[in-house]
Amino acid sequence: MTTDASDMVPALEVQGLIKRFGDLEAVAGLDLVVPQGRCQGLLGPNGAGKSTTINIIVGLLLADEGEVRVLGTDWRTDAQAIREQIGVQLQETQLFEKLTCFEALRLFRSFYRSGRDPDEILDVVGLTEKRDARYVTLSGGQKQRLSLGCSLVNDPKLLLLDEPTTGLDPQARRRVWEIVDDFKARGGTVLLTTHYMDEAEQLCDDIVIIDHGKSIAEGSPQQIIRSLGAESLIEFSIGSDTSLAQGELEQLAGVVRVHAQDEKVTLHVEATHEAVPALVGAIRDRGMSLVHLQTHRPTLEDVFVSLTGRHLRDG
Amino acid sequence: MARHQLFELTRMRVVTFLREPEAVFWVIVFPLLLAIILGWAFQDRGIASETVAVLVDEEGARPAVLELLEAEEHLQTEVIIDRDEAERRLAFGKIAILVIPGNPVTLQYDPQRPEADIAHLRVERALHIAPEERAAIKNVEVKETGSRYIDWLFPGLLGMNLMGTGIWGIGFAIAEIRQKKLLRRFLVTPMRKSSFMMAFILSRGVFLVGEVGVLVVFATLVLGVPLRGSLIGFSLLCVLGTITFAALGVLVASRARTIEGVSGVMNLVMMPMWLFSGVFFSYEKFPEAVHPFIQALPLTALNDALRLLMLEGTTIVDLLPHIGIQLAWTAVTFLIALKVFRWE
Numbered sequence: 062m063t064t065d066a067s068d069m070v071p072a073l074e075v076q077g078l079i080k081r082f083g084d085l086e087a088v089a090g091l092d093l094v095v096p097q098g099r100c101q102g103l104l105g106p107n108g109a110g111k112s113t114t115i116n117i118i119v120g121l122l123l124a125d126e127g128e129v130r131v132l133g134t135d136w137r138t139d140a141q142a143i144r145e146q147i148g149v150q151l152q153e154t155q156l157f158e159k160l161t162c163f164e165a166l167r168l169f170r171s172f173y174r175s176g177r178d179p180d181e182i183l184d185v186v187g188l189t190e191k192r193d194a195r196y197v198t199l200s201g202g203q204k205q206r207l208s209l210g211c212s213l214v215n216d217p218k219l220l221l222l223d224e225p226t227t228g229l230d231p232q233a234r235r236r237v238w239e240i241v242d243d244f245k246a247r248g249g250t251v252l253l254t255t256h257y258m259d260e261a262e263q264l265c266d267d268i269v270i271i272d273h274g275k276s277i278a279e280g281s282p283q284q285i286i287r288s289l290g291a292e293s294l295i296e297f298s299i300g301s302d303t304s305l306a307q308g309e310l311e312q313l314a315g316v317v318r319v320h321a322q323d324e325k326v327t328l329h330v331e332a333t334h335e336a337v338p339a340l341v342g343a344i345r346d347r348g349m350s351l352v353h354l355q356t357h358r359p360t361l362e363d364v365f366v367s368l369t370g371r372h373l374r375d376g
Numbered sequence: 377m378a379r380h381q382l383f384e385l386t387r388m389r390v391v392t393f394l395r396e397p398e399a400v401f402w403v404i405v406f407p408l409l410l411a412i413i414l415g416w417a418f419q420d421r422g423i424a425s426e427t428v429a430v431l432v433d434e435e436g437a438r439p440a441v442l443e444l445l446e447a448e449e450h451l452q453t454e455v456i457i458d459r460d461e462a463e464r465r466l467a468f469g470k471i472a473i474l475v476i477p478g479n480p481v482t483l484q485y486d487p488q489r490p491e492a493d494i495a496h497l498r499v500e501r502a503l504h505i506a507p508e509e510r511a512a513i514k515n516v517e518v519k520e521t522g523s524r525y526i527d528w529l530f531p532g533l534l535g536m537n538l539m540g541t542g543i544w545g546i547g548f549a550i551a552e553i554r555q556k557k558l559l560r561r562f563l564v565t566p567m568r569k570s571s572f573m574m575a576f577i578l579s580r581g582v583f584l585v586g587e588v589g590v591l592v593v594f595a596t597l598v599l600g601v602p603l604r605g606s607l608i609g610f611s612l613l614c615v616l617g618t619i620t621f622a623a624l625g626v627l628v629a630s631r632a633r634t635i636e637g638v639s640g641v642m643n644l645v646m647m648p649m650w651l652f653s654g655v656f657f658s659y660e661k662f663p664e665a666v667h668p669f670i671q672a673l674p675l676t677a678l679n680d681a682l683r684l685l686m687l688e689g690t691t692i693v694d695l696l697p698h699i700g701i702q703l704a705w706t707a708v709t710f711l712i713a714l715k716v717f718r719w720e
């Protein structure tokens with residue numbers, strides 16, 4: 062990647078973005094700035110407005126309100142210039158069944174003024190052996206990598222990925238992550254949407270958690286997790302018809318916050334070594350017994366649950 | 377009480393069928409439309425359903441044969457002076473039989489043509505009414521190249537083929553690309569929309585060479601169908617026909633989201649032309665009043681032009697009206713397609 066004045070411009074600036082579909086406000090005032098060379102994640106459940114946001118950024122949808130500048134350029138002033146410099150992977154795209162990997166890449170390469178050699182891209186996405194295999198014969202992971210390859214043929218400055226690993230098995234996901242890491246290592250900027258917290262933690266420098274079209278938390282994965290103010294989380298459940306009052310749990314040593322859902326109670330704790338004995342003691346004092354107890358370090362999923370009361374996968 | 381499985385299974389079949397509106401159209405409405413239109417073409421209009429022509433020497437001449445034919449209820453007669461013109465009308469299916477007065481009376485017709493046989497029976501019946509004037513009949517079956525039914529049929533089949541492959545080929549391809557969500561994927565690249573559209577028309581051109589080539593070689597070498605006009609003019613007509621139907625194909629697929637959806641629209645667009653544009657039978661069958669509408673259809677223009685060029689050797693210059701109709705269709709359909717095309 063060359064260094065010039067344009068590197069000072071953020072790769073992506075989104076301001077006050079609003080998109081309505083009838084009565085539904087799919088994106089409800091979103092702000093986003095992605096500096097060049099960073100990997101930004103949009104994390105949220107299905108229907109949070111992630112795909113709508115991506116579709117507006119890549120110029121497929123018009124925003125009702127707000128500004129979008131890609132690499133310093135507005136869609137209204139020079140759409141073609143933006144298209145030349147971005148790589149996009151949309152959800153659910155299928156390529157022509159009877160084209161080979163190489164032919165598909167060559168087709169996409171022909172749309173751009175400059176870019177990389179299709180054979181080089183095959184190497185980048187690990188499909189050199191499948192060069193002459195038809196699309197229809199590829200596995201799900203291979204199809205996804207070819208699709209990623211199609212979004213890399215123009216050597217884009219900004220790569221936009223909409224749920225790049227949804228529906229893939231763990232190994233196939235890791236291979237997609239490697240390709241994205243490789244792109245980042247070349248100095249590229251990435252914006253990706255996902256509802257997998259591990260994917261966001263693995264790939265993203267910065268994250269925006271969105272829900273109902275709005276940002277509910279922002280920062281690096283570590284910052285967001287730290288914002289919970291908990292060193293660890295204790296999940297436990299006791300017999301079905303007995304329960305401890307929330308107020309009592311909050312009084313236990315080291316407990317910051319209590320979150321109860323169905324029979325499962327989650328404690329956000331500052332000091333695990335104090336909280337666990339206190340909890341076990343309290344339960345024993347009341348003559349109840351633990352059915353289940355587990356502690357883990359907080360994740361982005363826990364942040365989402367703590368902010369919304371729902372899980373990311375619930376949609 | 378649970379209902380019998382046979383009842384539920386039958387009910388399931390009926391309900392799923394009825395919930396497929398296109399299927400209902402093709403199974404119920406389409407055959408009905410077909411029956412209505414064919415019925416219209418072949419209905420007995422009371423006076424005469426077959427037209428025969430009598431060749432006369434001069435204006436106003438009324439040979440005895442003419443009187444006899446006019447008396448026959450189911451024959452419509454016309455009088456022609458020019459023999460070449462008469463044979464041309466016979467070749468183009470505008471008349472079923474050419475009657476040449478004399479002794480014997482000559483009946484010239486192509487027995488391969490479905491309507492000629494019926495007309496022949498009626499002519500014979502008419503001429504046999506008065507036994508004392510019983511006229512001897514000599515039958516001349518048209519066998520010469522360029523005047524047979526197959527010679528008339530082939531240009532129409534070629535036109536129909538150009539229409540079918542153009543509309544099916546392009547309609548399906550576009551619907552497939554849209555269904556795969558590839559169209560949106562293309563849209564986020566700098567690909568030019570005009571290139572995308574033009575590629576469909578150009579690729580049709582590639583297939584055209586094989587498609588028409590095979591048909592024409594077979595027809596001329598094996599069937600002996602004549603190609604009397606210039607080969608360049610013929611190629612030009614084929615290319616123009618391809619472009620016209622390619623544009624129509626793009627328009628047909630411009631809104632459809634699925635392959636099922638586009639199939640229905642394609643058939644709806646093509647059906648009137650299969651029936652009206654003189655593929656298998658001359659559109660003279662339909663009332664005179666609707667001829668201008670039939671002639672304005674792109675397939676009619678193409679079929680008529682192909683027939684004139686192949687059978688009569690008509691030059692491209694004389695076919696300009698037909699070419700004009702096709703160009704007008706191309707321009708209008710392509711512009712509408714560009715305007716209404718669903719890119720997203």
